[in-house]
Amino acid sequence: MITSSPHCKNVSPSQRDEVIQWLAKLKYQFNLYPETFALASSLLDRFLATVKAHPKYLSCIAISCFFLAAKTVEEDERIPGLKVLARDSFCGCSSSEILRMERIILDKLNWDLHTATxxxxxxxxxxxxxxxxxxxxxxxxxxxxxxxxxxxxxxxxxxxxxxxxxxxxxxxxxxxxxxxxxxxxxxxxxxxxxxxxxxxxxxxxxxxxxxxxxxxxxxxxxSCPPLNSVYVYRPLQHTLVTCDKGVFRFQPSSVPGPDLGLSKDTSKPDAAAFYHRVSAAKRKVEEMEVEDFYDGIKRLYNEDSAPENVGSVCGTDLSRQEGPASPCPPLQPVSVM
Missing domain, CATH: 1.10.472 (Cyclin A; domain 1)
Structure with missing residues (x-):
């Protein structure tokens, strides 16, 4: 129910934030541009500022704004089909309901979708x-x-x-x-x-x-940890080290070597060098978290060259290192806000 009546229960700020976060997940699910999410959020906020909408219709309003934004920003081949969007988003409304809500949103916004975000x-x-x-x-x-x-x-x-x-x-x-x-x-x-x-x-x-x-x-x-682990391969000692952000677990090497404890004491050359490699690996994870955004943004600066090989964990191409090939599994892109 969408009305201008003061007696209608309005969408709360926390409900608004929840539905925006849901739209962010849909952006990744359907592999759309950040501009689509930004426009969808803007349309939703403009619409909610114009009318009082019952919270139970919020998901239908949000998915309709999302569909309008996708049709405005994305290339035709990237726009998800309406039936697919209604089914895979689990919005709880049908295709016809999305179309009806689209018309209501367009009328309330005077068909002005090209707004600065x-x-x-x-x-x-x-x-x-x-x-x-x-x-x-x-x-x-x-x-x-x-x-x-x-x-x-x-x-x-x-x-x-x-x-x-x-x-x-x-x-x-x-x-x-x-x-x-x-x-x-x-x-x-x-x-x-x-x-x-x-x-x-x-x-x-x-x-x-x-x-x-x-x-x-x-x-x-x-403060949120990444969803991927970084594998740091040491070919000289054949040691595979798994590093989660904020937590380090070291597998003992079969070759005798220096203590690989968690101490940040850099007075020992081996400990200092290892801590430097772990820090570099953590920085690499943070860079990988934005690869999805980079793929859509690099066109703004005419950077058409291929992105940096994510297999280079610590700033060095592992394929060019001397010694055995790295057994590290390929890292997968993470879903971020």
Missing amino acids: PLDFLHIFHAIAVSTRPQLLFSLPRLSPSQHLAVLTKQLLHCMACNQLLQFKGSMLALAMVSLEMEKLIPDWLPLTIELLQKAQMESSQLIHCRELAAHHLSSLQ
């Missing part, structure tokens, strides 16, 4: 930052501009599922994400932030508040 502003601000501060990525030599944008895209989509950040415009949220990232990478991040703030004609007090909320919300994303 936070992701659009992220692309703009990131391009300005990279062009005016080429040294921005000097501390991240393993990342191209599009790969770095993929990292920020993952963070932004995570923040879009936070109802507390709805009080800010999409441009403000995008600028907050870029500002937080620049603060970690370059010393003169504040002048560049002020420059972008002036270009966007936004208030500094709002940006400060948005940065605080976004940083707090991103802390939960950074």
Whole structure:
């Protein structure tokens, strides 16, 4: 039931966040662009701000916004069929119900689907930052501009599922994400932030508040462990080491060697070298988590070359190492927000 009556039970902020997270999962399930998810979230929020919808119809509204976004952003061959979408998404509504809801959404939004999303502003601000501060990525030599944008895209989509950040415009949220990232990478991040703030004609007090909320919300994303394990192969001692983020388990080597304990004591050369390799492996996992975003974003920077071989776990191509071939199983892409 969709009505403007004040007596209608409205969708709660937590219910809104849950359905946005569900749409994020559908994006991965149907292998769609991040722009599709961003537009679907924007359409959903605009519609819920226009009418009062009963929570039991929220899934139908969300899947309809998702289908509208896919037809707006994706190429024809990538758009999921309506029957397939209704069946595989487990939305609980039929194809005809999705079509009827589509018409209601279009009428309420005056058929205006080409609205700017936070992701659009992220692309703009990131391009300005990279062009005016080429040294921005000097501390991240393993990342191209599009790969770095993929990292920020993952963070932004995570923040879009936070109802507390709805009080800010999409441009403000995008600028907050870029500002937080620049603060970690370059010393003169504040002048560049002020420059972008002036270009966007936004208030500094709002940006400060948005940065605080976004940083707090991103802390939960950074604490989530990856779904893949990293296998570090040591051909000299034929030792296979399985590393989960935050947990290290070492299999004893059949060849006598130094103690491979978890101590971070770098006073011993062997321990320091091993700890360095494990740290490099963990960084590689974090880069792999954004490969899905990178595949769709690299076109923005005309980076048509093949992505880096994910088999290179610690920054070195294992196929070129001397000694036996690595027994590491291939790593599979993870599903991220």
